[in-house]
Amino acid sequence: MRIESKDRFETLRAQARESNASRMQQVLVCCGTGCLAWGSKKVAEAFASEIAKRSVDATVDLFVKSTGCHGFCERGPLVALQPSGILYTKVKPNRVEEIVETTLIGGEVIQNLLYKEPVSGERIAQYDEIPFYKNQVRVAMRNIGRIDPTSILDAIAEGAYSGLARALFEMTPDEVLDEVEISGQRGRGGAGFATARKWRSCKAAPGDRRFVLCNGDEGDPGAFKDRSIMEGDPHSVIEGIIIGAYALGAHEGWIYVRDEYPLAVVNLGIAIAEARKYGLLGQNIMGSGFDFDIKISRGGGAFVCGESSALMRSLEGKTGEPRAKYVHSTEKGLFDLPTVLNNVETWAGIGAIIDRGGEWFASMGTERSKGTKAFSLVGKVKNTGLIELPMGTTLRHIIYDIGGGILNDRPFKAVQTGGPSGGCVPAELLDLPVDFEELTKAGSMMGSGGMIVMDDRTCMVDVSRFFLAFLEEESCGKCTPCREGLHQMVQIYDRLIAGDGVEGDIELIERLAAGMQLGSLCELGKSAPNPVLSTLRYFRSEYEAHIRDKACPAGICRELTAYEIIEEGCDGCHVCFKACPVDAIEGVVKELHIIHQDACISCGACFDVCPTNTIRTFPKIELKKAEVV
Amino acid sequence: MPTLKINGRRVTVDADATILDAVRAAGVEVPTLCHFDGLEPWGGCRLCVVDMSQAGWEDDWFKVVTACNHPVDEGMTVVTDSERIIETRRVVLDLLLARCPEAPLIQELARDYGIEETSYTPNPEPDDCILCGLCTRVCDHIGVSAISSADRGWGREIAPPFHKPPPDCIGCLACAEICPTDCIPYETSNIRRTIWGKEFEMLRDPKTGEAVITKEQAEHFAERSGVPITYFETSDTSKRRQMASTFQKLQVVK
Ligand SMILES: Cc1cc2nc3c(=O)[nH]c(=O)nc-3n(C[C@H](O)[C@H](O)[C@H](O)COP(=O)(O)O)c2cc1C
Numbered sequence: 001m002r003i004e005s006k007d008r009f010e011t012l013r014a015q016a017r018e019s020n021a022s023r024m025q026q027v028l029v030c031c032g033t034g035c036l037a038w039g040s041k042k043v044a045e046a047f048a049s050e051i052a053k054r055s056v057d058a059t060v061d062l063f064v065k066s067t068g069c070h071g072f073c074e075r076g077p078l079v080a081l082q083p084s085g086i087l088y089t090k091v092k093p094n095r096v097e098e099i100v101e102t103t104l105i106g107g108e109v110i111q112n113l114l115y116k117e118p119v120s121g122e123r124i125a126q127y128d129e130i131p132f133y134k135n136q137v138r139v140a141m142r143n144i145g146r147i148d149p150t151s152i153l154d155a156i157a158e159g160a161y162s163g164l165a166r167a168l169f170e171m172t173p174d175e176v177l178d179e180v181e182i183s184g185q186r187g188r189g190g191a192g193f194a195t196a197r198k199w200r201s202c203k204a205a206p207g208d209r210r211f212v213l214c215n216g217d218e219g220d221p222g223a224f225k226d227r228s229i230m231e232g233d234p235h236s237v238i239e240g241i242i243i244g245a246y247a248l249g250a251h252e253g254w255i256y257v258r259d260e261y262p263l264a265v266v267n268l269g270i271a272i273a274e275a276r277k278y279g280l281l282g283q284n285i286m287g288s289g290f291d292f293d294i295k296i297s298r299g300g301g302a303f304v305c306g307e308s309s310a311l312m313r314s315l316e317g318k319t320g321e322p323r324a325k326y327v328h329s330t331e332k333g334l335f336d337l338p339t340v341l342n343n344v345e346t347w348a349g350i351g352a353i354i355d356r357g358g359e360w361f362a363s364m365g366t367e368r369s370k371g372t373k374a375f376s377l378v379g380k381v382k383n384t385g386l387i388e389l390p391m392g393t394t395l396r397h398i399i400y401d402i403g404g405g406i407l408n409d410r411p412f413k414a415v416q417t418g419g420p421s422g423g424c425v426p427a428e429l430l431d432l433p434v435d436f437e438e439l440t441k442a443g444s445m446m447g448s449g450g451m452i453v454m455d456d457r458t459c460m461v462d463v464s465r466f467f468l469a470f471l472e473e474e475s476c477g478k479c480t481p482c483r484e485g486l487h488q489m490v491q492i493y494d495r496l497i498a499g500d501g502v503e504g505d506i507e508l509i510e511r512l513a514a515g516m517q518l519g520s521l522c523e524l525g526k527s528a529p530n531p532v533l534s535t536l537r538y539f540r541s542e543y544e545a546h547i548r549d550k551a552c553p554a555g556i557c558r559e560l561t562a563y564e565i566i567e568e569g570c571d572g573c574h575v576c577f578k579a580c581p582v583d584a585i586e587g588v589v590k591e592l593h594i595i596h597q598d599a600c601i602s603c604g605a606c607f608d609v610c611p612t613n614t615i616r617t618f619p620k621i622e623l624k625k626a627e628v629v
Numbered sequence: 630m631p632t633l634k635i636n637g638r639r640v641t642v643d644a645d646a647t648i649l650d651a652v653r654a655a656g657v658e659v660p661t662l663c664h665f666d667g668l669e670p671w672g673g674c675r676l677c678v679v680d681m682s683q684a685g686w687e688d689d690w691f692k693v694v695t696a697c698n699h700p701v702d703e704g705m706t707v708v709t710d711s712e713r714i715i716e717t718r719r720v721v722l723d724l725l726l727a728r729c730p731e732a733p734l735i736q737e738l739a740r741d742y743g744i745e746e747t748s749y750t751p752n753p754e755p756d757d758c759i760l761c762g763l764c765t766r767v768c769d770h771i772g773v774s775a776i777s778s779a780d781r782g783w784g785r786e787i788a789p790p791f792h793k794p795p796p797d798c799i800g801c802l803a804c805a806e807i808c809p810t811d812c813i814p815y816e817t818s819n820i821r822r823t824i825w826g827k828e829f830e831m832l833r834d835p836k837t838g839e840a841v842i843t844k845e846q847a848e849h850f851a852e853r854s855g856v857p858i859t860y861f862e863t864s865d866t867s868k869r870r871q872m873a874s875t876f877q878k879l880q881v882v883k
């Protein structure tokens with residue numbers, strides 16, 4: 001079964017393609033973490049048994065696969081049918097019999113299982129026609145949801161390892177480097193450092209032992225692009241790493257996976273074992289004479305372990321703490337030997353770049369940010385999930401065309417990008433083309449590609465506090481500016497939110513932010529002030545309102561916000577009465593309701609449920625003023 | 630041997646020197662808190678920041694780096710007192726003063742930078758530990774590693790494992806002596822010593838009864854150096870007496 005030559009690989013690929021094509025029908029059940037949580041395992045089992053039962057009397061050739069994330073997580077479990085391309089959402093095991101009967105055997109579409117387009121309300125049958133997918137261009141995520149991640153033949157049929165075959169048999173290591181340089185690809189894990197430049201610097205370092213590492217730590221709250229790639233198409237990551245190792249002359253590699261990603265570990269483990277079995281890893285890969293192998297290492301469980309020097313310390317078996325270093329890890333990295341560390345998504349793109357050429361990749365994107373980028377789109381948008389788009393796509397396109405607009409059609413206020421130490425981009429910049437440069441110019445960053453969409457019911461002071469509190473938790477505590485600075489930042493924000501802010505607090509925040517940026521040891525501390533500085537830049541008046549007027553303009557900060565029912569609008573539906581956790585609302589059905597201010601705890605539960613939008617917020621301080629009068 | 634410019638002054642230092650070595654060679658002072666000559670630089674306190682520009686960089690392009698662990702290079706320019714450097718040190722000291730409002734060393738350093746009172750919320754449970762890591766590093770250095778830093782972020786602290794008397798501690802007091810804020814409590818007498826909640830019996834001079842070091846310490850050093858344990862029991866007074874009697878026996882030859 002070992003592939004011992006390029007011909008053998010090509011024959012195998014042709015066979016795999018043929019066997020995939022000859023399968024009459026396929027049921028693809030999404031078994032990504034999101035869908036698993038919705039119970040997709042049970043759905044897959046139900047299909048397996050139903051199909052087994054039926055195949056006796058009906059001659060339908062069926063196949064059940066476990067596929068990775070489709071990026072549509074809140075509509076799970078998802079079931080895609082091939083070759084018809086029909087997508088069913090929210091499939092429960094009790095609908096399986098019906099699907100087999102009606103669609104697989106009968107060829108009819110079940111309307112109420114189809115995806116409903118939130119804007120038009122239309123039901124869409126075809127997977128590719130859903131705007132969420134139609135607008136995407138997938139490179140790193142090319143095979144996610146299309147292959148069974150536990151089947152190497154399935155991956156090969158869809159093009160996996162074709163880039164590797166090309167590199168090993170048609171290119172010298174230097175030509176591979178040149179091709180990556182032509183692609184213009186930049187790292188997808190944070191700083192956007194040019195991949196080829198990093199590789200060249202490592203290659204130029206003396207010594208003959210060097211390492212390639214893959215960063216799958218993904219500690220940003222809410223981010224899941226790397227997880228989805230590792231779970232849904234582990235071969236794309238492995239292929240990229242082997243190609244990188246070949247270009248660099250490395251023979252050892254590690255994939256560092258976040259401890260909370262058990263499925264990623266399992267799928268990567270299966271993929272590595274299969275790749276070894278087929279001679280794609282280990283000695284004499286594909287008969288080319290090149291030796292290379294990969295190990296999986298489970299992360300230390302902290303956000304900071306994703307930072308390159310901390311990650312390498314952790315791999316060495318030491319405490320995963322950043323090290324002050326003024327020598328690049330490409331020269332002195334893991335065990336003080338030359339090392340290349342790239343992000344999961346970076347590696348996943350390499351195979352495609354070599355297979356289809358650097359020019360092809362560079363033809364997408366902007367002047368200085370080439371290719372496509374994966375984002376996790378979450379927050380107050382109608383469609384959330386994982387997307388991949390050409391660099392330079394505007395925020396408007398992402399939020400409105402792909403995300404389907406803001407939930408409940410509320411006004412869009414800002415989008416937070418780049419993970420916890422990213423920044424907030426305000427509504428005025430909706431037409432901003434998203435790439436490394438533009439995001440940085442706007443005071444935010446690409447980071448790992450997180451996008452949290454926020455509506456008008458978002459207080460920017462409160463949001464900044466949320467990120468600061470996360471970072472305070474995750475700071476390793478080694479250096480003073482980050483450890484003490486984040487702690488004090490949170491103290492100041494607590495003050496602002498409670499209405500205890502004083503004149504001079506904004507200036508204090510700004511001075512502290514500058515000290516942390518210049519003084520911190522690693523990027524965590526250096527970039528931690530980003531949420532602060534970007535919200536100050538675009539929403540300074542909200543800060544001022546908290547300090548001077550003791551008011552939260554968005555009506556969120558509890559200590560500063562009061563709620564009342566607008567008389568004219570209330571139709572006495574009684575919904576708010578039931579929602580209030582402290583019985584502060586009085587009223588009988590069909591009559592005007594009122595909120596008792598002395599009992600109200602400003603939780604906003606009534607506001608969120610009122611069907612007629614008849615509850616309004618106002619600064620609590622007005623109550624006090626009224627008392628005085 | 631590379632030549633650098635420190636605040637406009639030229640100095641030449643060894644190729645393996647750090648910026649801190651060069652700065653000192655130039656007679657310029659840069660404050661440090663987590664640095665100790667002989668221990669590997671750590672770069673944690675961030676007080677020793679300086680502005681640095683390397684040969685070949687654009688004229689006005691400077692980077693903020695820590696002097697204690699940054700290697701020197703030919704043609705490097707270092708400025709130790711630019712406005713942003715002073716301001717960064719001020720933020721660091723202001724923060725440390727909030728953490729340790731009662732530590733004289735921090736009060737003094739802060740005062741040097743014009744800070745009488747912290748701008749931040751003072752620690753409700755004042756503590757003198759500035760988390761400089763010197764104690765744990767010196768303990769690692771002598772090959773004991775009895776204490777370490779536990780927890781992360783603001784909750785970080787120096788402690789023995791599980792907050793119990795550390796089984797590996799040899800009672801040498803290196804940590805307490807290196808601590809810049811003297812915040813590691815210990816007690817010692819001719820008979821007994823206590824540190825980190827662990828009690829030690831002292832190894833006493835058979836002649837004078839004076840205690841020099843703990844038994845565990847003597848064993849640790851004896852094992853590593855191959856010197857017999859009796860070498861460590863002789864007190865300084867005993868040594869002096871022995872020498873005096875030897876000298877008395879010597880005839881002065883003219
Ligand atoms: C606090 C911190 C956390 C990080 N976490 C991650 C992570 O989870 N995954 C990642 O790929 N890079 C992370 N990075 C960036 C890495 O240090 C490194 O730049 C990256 O892995 C390089 O890969 P790339 O060039 O392919 O982007 C983190 C950086 C910092 C400072």
Ligand code: SF4
Nearest residue numbers: 476477479482522525
């Ligand atoms: S910046 Fe924060 S995370 Fe990085 S070394 Fe300093 S304390 Fe640790």
Ligand code: SF4
Nearest residue numbers: 758759761762764808
């Ligand atoms: S106990 Fe002393 S030496 Fe140890 S970290 Fe704290 S201040 Fe530094």
Ligand code: FES
Nearest residue numbers: 672674675677697
């Ligand atoms: S002395 Fe350099 S960082 Fe502490």
